[in-house]
Amino acid sequence: MPRRCDLWRVGIVHAPIDRIARHGLDDGSRVTWLDTGPSFTFDADPFGLWRDGILHLFVEQYDYRTRHGVIDLLRFDRDLAFIGRQTVLREPWHLSYPNVFEADGAIWMLPEANRSGTLxxxxxxxFPTGWQAxxxxxxxxxxxxxxxxxxxGRWWLFYSASTSKDMRLGSLHAAWADELTGEWHVHPGNPVRLDRGGARPGERRSCWMARWSCRCRIAAAPMAARCACCICRC
Incomplete structure (x- = not known):
């Protein structure tokens, strides 16, 4: 199967994430674009976490031949020189959007796995290679x-529904819990927003969310236009 085009390209923006969240990128923004990865694959959905001077960058690696995604880890030193990559999470179903974050004295990952029927x-x-469900x-x-x-004082979860293409690209659902591990309660008004231009969580985050996580996407376009995505060094 020929590889006709890259759907995504990951880059590191050399700017504080607060500035990117408030003002976006401009023509003078310095971006280090990463290698496209092995043949017949692409990387997407980057989440970065610094540890001991190392940037741990978790990405979806999608293989055109199997139509299956796994979670890869790319590591960079303080000068963003590439150290290496390896697969850190693989399941029988497709994985993407490796949302990595710190909370309650631990490091967590909440990847998308809608083909499994659950989250x-x-x-x-x-960390960074050993993950337990x-x-x-x-x-x-x-x-x-x-x-x-x-x-x-409460955990919230924003997500889109997988019931149809329109819902995947343009719905915002919400749920809440007192503890990260549950019990989770869905919002009675779901979907709380229907807007293909900005409802899906992967498209845009508010400033307070951007401060909390070292990740963003360029504007609201990538999901619709399949443009490049980026992370912000913070």
Missing amino acids: TLYRADD VARLPLDGAAVDATPFRHD
Whole structure:
């Protein structure tokens, strides 16, 4: 099967994430574009976490031949020189959107896995390569690009529904829990927003979300136009 085009390209923006969140990118923004990866694959959905002077960058690696995604780890030193890459999470179903974050004294990953029919929360038992499934998050259907955050003493989860293409690209659902591992309660008003231009969590984050996580996408275009995505060094 020929590789006709890259759907995504990952880059590192040399700017504080607060500035990017407030003002976006301009023509003078310095971006280090990463290698496109092995043949017949592409990388997407980057989440970065600094540890001991090393940038750990988690990405979806999608293989055109198998139509299957796994979670790869790319590591860079302080000068963003490439150190190496390896696969750190593989399941029988497609994985993407490796949302990696710190909370409650641990490091967590909440990847998209809507083809599995559920959402699985993983905890790093041996960061950055050892991940253990610790909770299933039952919601009102399989979730796309689920994005957790803490607000006013409660955990919230934004996500899109996977029931149709329009819902995947243009719906915003919400759920809440007192603890990250549950019990999760879906919002009675779901979907709380229908807007193909900006409802899906992977398209845009508010400033407070951008501060909390070292990741963003360029404007609201990538999901519709399949443009490049980026992370911001912070």
